[in-house]
Amino acid sequence: MTIRTRIAPSPTGDPHLGTAYIALFNLAFARQQGGEFILRIEDTDQERSTPESEAAILESLRWLGLDWDEGPDVGGPHGPYRQSERGDIYKDYAQQLVRDGHAFYCFATPEELDELRRHQTENKLPIGYDGRGLTLSAEEVQTRLASGEAHVIRMKVPREGTCKFNDMLRGEIEIDWAQVDMQVLLKNDGMPTYHLANVVDDHLMGITHVLRGEEWINSAPKHQLLYAYFGWDMPLLCHLPLLRNPDKSKLSKRKNPTSILYYQRMGYLAEAMLNYLGRMGWSMPDEREKFDRQEMFDNFDIQRVSLGGPIFDQEKLSWLNGLWLREDLSDMAFMQRMQEWAVNTDYLAPIVPLIKPRVEKFSDVLPLAGFFLSGMPEISAEDLANAKVDSDQLRKTLQFTLWQLEGLRHWEKDAIFDVCKTMAQCMELKPKDLFGLLFVAITGSANSVSVFDAMVILGPDMSRARLRHALTVMGGPSKKEAKRWDKEYRTL
Ligand code: GLU
Numbered sequence: 001m002t003i004r005t006r007i008a009p010s011p012t013g014d015p016h017l018g019t020a021y022i023a024l025f026n027l028a029f030a031r032q033q034g035g036e037f038i039l040r041i042e043d044t045d046q047e048r049s050t051p052e053s054e055a056a057i058l059e060s061l062r063w064l065g066l067d068w069d070e071g072p073d074v075g076g077p078h079g080p081y082r083q084s085e086r087g088d089i090y091k092d093y094a095q096q097l098v099r100d101g102h103a104f105y106c107f108a109t110p111e112e113l114d115e116l117r118r119h120q121t122e123n124k125l126p127i128g129y130d131g132r133g134l135t136l137s138a139e140e141v142q143t144r145l146a147s148g149e150a151h152v153i154r155m156k157v158p159r160e161g162t163c164k165f166n167d168m169l170r171g172e173i174e175i176d177w178a179q180v181d182m183q184v185l186l187k188n189d190g191m192p193t194y195h196l197a198n199v200v201d202d203h204l205m206g207i208t209h210v211l212r213g214e215e216w217i218n219s220a221p222k223h224q225l226l227y228a229y230f231g232w233d234m235p236l237l238c239h240l241p242l243l244r245n246p247d248k249s250k251l252s253k254r255k256n257p258t259s260i261l262y263y264q265r266m267g268y269l270a271e272a273m274l275n276y277l278g279r280m281g282w283s284m285p286d287e288r289e290k291f292d293r294q295e296m297f298d299n300f301d302i303q304r305v306s307l308g309g310p311i312f313d314q315e316k317l318s319w320l321n322g323l324w325l326r327e328d329l330s331d332m333a334f335m336q337r338m339q340e341w342a343v344n345t346d347y348l349a350p351i352v353p354l355i356k357p358r359v360e361k362f363s364d365v366l367p368l369a370g371f372f373l374s375g376m377p378e379i380s381a382e383d384l385a386n387a388k389v390d391s392d393q394l395r396k397t398l399q400f401t402l403w404q405l406e407g408l409r410h411w412e413k414d415a416i417f418d419v420c421k422t423m424a425q426c427m428e429l430k431p432k433d434l435f436g437l438l439f440v441a442i443t444g445s446a447n448s449v450s451v452f453d454a455m456v457i458l459g460p461d462m463s464r465a466r467l468r469h470a471l472t473v474m475g476g477p478s479k480k481e482a483k484r485w486d487k488e489y490r491t492l
Helices: 017-032 051-063 087-100 110-122 138-146 194-206 214-230 260-265 270-278 293-299 313-327 333-339 351-358 362-373 390-405 413-426 431-443 451-473 479-491
Strands: 004-007 036-039 104-105 152-155 164-165 170-174 184-186 208-215 237-241
Touching: 004 208, 017 036, 017 208, 017 260, 017 270, 017 293, 036 351, 051 214, 051 260, 087 184, 087 214, 104 138, 104 208, 104 351, 110 313, 138 351, 152 214, 164 214, 164 237, 170 214, 194 214, 194 390, 208 214, 214 237, 260 451, 270 293, 270 313, 270 351, 333 479, 351 362, 362 451, 390 413, 390 431, 390 451, 390 479, 413 451, 431 451
Parallel strands: 004 036, 208 237
Antiparallel strands: 104 152, 152 184, 164 170
């Protein structure tokens, strides 16, 4: 049997470090045994999925050298590899489950379900679907379907007993069926939910092993049940530990840049990134810290994965990257890699029109535009202060702006400008007072090119990292403040 693994990202945001880490382990597991690795795009959530995100995910995974044998861009015998192009397949399978008595139509409206939830919360009852669709007679279902009433298809789930399933690292896991919701499989718009699409595709694509993040453990009972309903063998499951911040909290962009694009822009080498991701919960048999992709594949053993949450520490990554730079690159290679990184026409082209009107000679360029090629600017609290505005107010506004920018879907100049202007107004600041602060935070000086153009070129991750850095330089929010601000922000 050929081992087949996959990575199945949802293109709803920036390419996440966690995706690269899980992809690497799937790839290493497959390659170590001469198997195949597939990339599938899970874009059934049409409201949140974007082609930009998909393109960025593919590009980042490629940059890291995580090559897939089949995928939406390279094709393969089990395509299409984008779930949005497989709609009819899921519909047929959902209907098959209904016919076989494993799933049912449900006509409950969102208002009815809200009401149910309110009732359950008020009466301290377990939250979840109450099986009301199961009480409808076959005739009633037919009549309501025929009249075009909005509906979903849900899976039947036992209400009693315990689900047991095996995890390659954790052994047997037990979850009570009572905790498992009668999951929607097919939505009213005819699109499948993650659970149905994931199971159907893993089966049709011949996936033998599913290595994924531990946040999916609670989904395993639904998946196991679906495999049983269809009469298919379930792939072996392996839930890998989640990456963590140095303070052990779950890696999140509120604390740490999580987008692979940030690390690329910072000038880390792909080999070093991959090496470091390979050390997340796994180690070489001889414990050596520096190893390349092939060495990892040759030595990979899933049983060496330790379940303690692996810490993603930028300082450690930088140290390792330094080793790679010094030990593996000749001076010539160093120059070439720097060119590939950012000293090239692709990166410099949009910068030139911004700086040309402001310089008289080339030697003026770097002092003005060096921040496009650097990491965090060297700034102090004084550089960021504004004599006319209360510093707490300024800090809070910066934090709120940062949160707003974290949610911005399309990183475009007008949209960024609107967010910043609106935030300033919301916080009763003059826009120019906020813009002045952003200017220093992003460019590192009080006199440079337009800050909004600069943010577009630097990209969302580097821009947000600099705003986060500025906030830290200003003293950041204290723990108490962070909680208070968070509440206040939600009411805006
Ligand atoms: N689309 C899911 C994700 O975004 C895939 C989870 C899985 O591997 O089953 O992570």
